Every structure is written in C-alpha cells, then in structure tokens.
Amino acid sequence: MAKKYVFTIILFFLILVISFLIYKAQDLKRMYKAEASKALIGASETSSSILTHQDIKHLPAPVQKYLIYVGAIGKEKVRNFRVAFDGEFKTDPKKSWAKMAAMQFSELDHTTRLYFLQMRMFGLPVIGLHKYADAKATMLVKLAGLITVADGRGEEMNQGETVTVFNDMCILAPASLIDKRIEWETVDPSTVKATFNNNGCKISALLYFNEKGALVNFVSDDRYYSPTGKSYQKVRWSTPVKEYKDYNGIKISAGGEAIWSFPEGDYCYARAEIKEIEYNCTSQGQ
Template sequence: MKKSHVFIVILLIVVVICILVYVSKGIQREYKKMVKMAFEKNKVVKSEILTEEDIKNLPKPVQKYLTYTGVLGKEKVHSFRVIADGEIKMNRDSDWAKIEIEQNNIINDELVRLFYLRMNMFGIPVYALHSYTDEGASMVGKFAGLFTVINSKGKEMRISDTVTLLNDMCLFAPATLIDKRITWEQIDNTTVHAAFKTEYCTVTAILYFNEKGELINFTSEDRYYANNNGTYQKTKWTTPFQEYKVINGLNLPSYGEAIWNFPEGDYCYCKFNNIKSIVYNNEK
C-alpha cells in the first residue's frame, strides 16, 4: 500500500474516532444545555434570609430539623447543585456498580430536576440523563454514549419524580421545606406527614426524625417501579439517611440508600456514600 493510502486510512480512522467521541458526549452536552436554559428561565433577583418567622408554622419536628441543619440565618434556597459518588444495582442479582452523579434542582414557580449519571457496565461507560421539568419527565441512557439502553417517560415517571424531588429537598436543601406547595401534618414528636401538591399531581411522604432532630428516613407510597416488560407498579419507597456531617456549612446526612419495599422483600438499588459538594443558589 502506498504511503499516501496509509495516511488517508489513518486520517479516516482518526476522524471516525473523533466523531464517535463527540457523539458519545451527547447526553452530557444535553444536560448542560438543559441546565443553562432552566436557570435562564427561572432567574431570582431578590435574595432573602431564612428566619424563625418563616418556619413558625411548620410542625415542631421539621422546625427542629431546620434548626439542627443550620439553615436559619442563611439565604433562602431556590436552586441547588449536588455532586456525589455512589453505587447502583440494576437488578436484585447484579453486582454493585460505581456511579458518579451531578444534579441541578430548581425550586421556583417551575420545579426542575436534572440528573446526570455516569457508570461503567462491562468496563464501558454508560451515561444517563433524568429530566423533570414543566414539559414532563423522562430518562435516557446510552451505552458508551452511543447506543440507547433506556428511554422512558410518562405520567408514572412524572409522579415518581415528584416524590424524588421532595426527597431531594428534604435531604440536600432543607431550607426549601418552607415551600407553600407542601402541606404538613404532625403525627407525633418525631414523625410528620407531607403532601406535595404541584400543577400535575399530589404526592405524599412520611418523614422520620430522631431525638437530635436529624431526619433519618423518608417513605412514600406514591412512586412507581418500572418492570422489565414496560409496565409500572406502585411500590413503597424508602430512603434511610445517616452519618451527618458539615457540608457547605450545613449539618446534612452524608450517606443514604434508596430501597423498594416489595411484599416479598426489600430491594436496595442505590447508595450515595460520598456527597462531594452541595452548592445553593448556584446560578449566581
């Protein structure tokens, strides 16, 4: 083969590789694009300080939790970004796989949750984008960033993601629990019921606290488990929290699990064991 032909073949290989690399980053680019658009749409001009007056009508366990976390005297929160590591199980029998996640949430007139995940499957990266906006809820996952392995959306996902958003608010941004869309009912000194009413649905959860004021568990009957055949089943969902430590100036749990509570037994499918950072009002 002539040298010129070899050069052309090598050049074509390089071009193909560059194209594949670019295409493989498509989900990440879409995530960043959606985040930018969401913040441009939901700008907050005025910053206010969270005071005891803001929380006086909340149930006592919630007030105690907000005081314990240290949100009083700090800015009210209308957005937050979380970067964390964890593990996930794709099914009961699979091994744990390490994941890296980044998510941006907006708690404004519009509710937004944009969740980007990277994991390895058989040594090859898998990228996923889970989005929840006024336009709907969806999840897309691609093997090597090229081949679609997950493509889900629908009303069940929107309802489930509304529960997840409330969970995020409780875990990552307790200052947002003053949101007027949440209706509270105290059950006892360490347990409260929350109803989160959005434009599209109302979901409920029970929050459990310990005597110190720490939130230690969150349960909801309103999430849907996605079966392999494409159907959904409403299933109890719990997220126990522990190992509180100072993260960005607040006392927050640094470890959490996500568990499906099936009648035949629990299935823990996700663990967040390294919350690297939480940044509030991060559009600034």
C-alpha cells in the same frame, strides 16, 4: 502507491468515525450542561431573603425542629443547588455493585431537576440523564453514551420523579420545606406526612425524625420501579440517610441509600455520598 493512497483514505475515514462517536458519546453531558444553564438564567437576578422563625411557624413541630437542627434559620432561602455524588449502583438485586459518580442541578422556583450519572458495566461506560421540568420527567440511559438501554417518560415517570424532587427538598435543601405547595399532617411526635403538589402532580411521603431533630428516613408509596422505562410497577421507595455533616454552614446528611421494598424483600439499588454541595449557585460548576 495506490495501496498507500487507499490506506490513507481508510485511516482518515476511521479517524473521522471515531471522532464523531467520541463527540456523540458526550451528548447527554452536553444536554445536562445546556439545561442547567437554561435553569440558571434568572438565578443571578434574584436575591434570596433570610429564613426566619416566622417563616417556619406554620410547619409541624418535627419539621420546625429539623430546620433548626440543620442550621437553616438565619441563612439565605434556597433558590437552587448543585451537588456532586460518589457511590455505588446495582441494576438488579442479584447483580454486584458498580461504582458511580453523579452530578445534579436543581432549581426550586420553577421546579427543575437535572441528574447526570456515570458508571461502568461489563467494563463499558454507562451514562444516564434524568430531567424533570414543568412537572414532566424523562430518563435516558445509554451504553457508552451511544446505545440507548433505558428511555422512560409518561405519567408514571412524572409522578415518580415528583417524589424524587420532593425527596431532594427534604434531604438536600431543608430550607425549601416552607414551600406553599406542601401540605403537612403530624402523625406522631417524630413522624409527619407531607403531600407535595407540583402543577397538579400530587405525591405523598412519610418523614421520620430522631430525637435530635434530624430527618432519618423518607418513605413514599407514589414512586414507580422502571429499570428500562418500558414497564412501571408502583413500589414503596425509601431513602434512609447517614450521619449529618456541615456543608458551608448547613448541616445535612452526608449520604444514604435508595431502597425498593418489594413483597419478596427489600432491594437497595443505590448508595451515595455527597462530595460537595453549593446553594444559590450562579454557575453550573464542572
């Protein structure tokens, strides 16, 4: 009878521990949802005006052509967007690809970016959360949602994620390129240089367009390679994109790659395809 009583206590304790670990494993997802909800607070109270030719007349000709090509003229200006991705991720040039799924919420007026990633490595789930707000960035990645394997923050991370924010504006939310924080310089008929200054964090990128007006590549030398958040190496970063598709009246790239260009060669570490995208959201979605 005593043994049965002890076994019941142990079983009950194990159930409590497992339940607690399952709950803790969802911390990053809860954090993503809480931060997205915070960023959405004023969204439903702010109405968007319509993007017109007058709004884009100060932009370089290739950028104007791009906004016309994607169909942004005559649509609402973008305040925020929510996007879901499927794709593959490679943690090292010599390792194999791992399937990944991600969701992102970005708010443009106050420049907030939240990116929640899920993938599997060695049969175990890996969960990551990138947060950018107030020109400060953090990267937190946990094995099984419990064991921290990457924790990045600091000036290099802030600058690097500012590049990512601007990359999102260019590829996922072209209508946002009227932002007054962007300085433009025409390089040639198909190339422009853009400098984006968010709250004193200034980065630059080259944007390449094809003859149709579509953006085909984004290249910046202002991002840092940091797999664990412990060390940082400034490396050229580019995001060549795939064919364009229509998403609720806006034509954007259906996906693309993310590439580090090291002296010894290129390292493509991510491939992603858009599952769905929504602009001017009033909820964070699933």
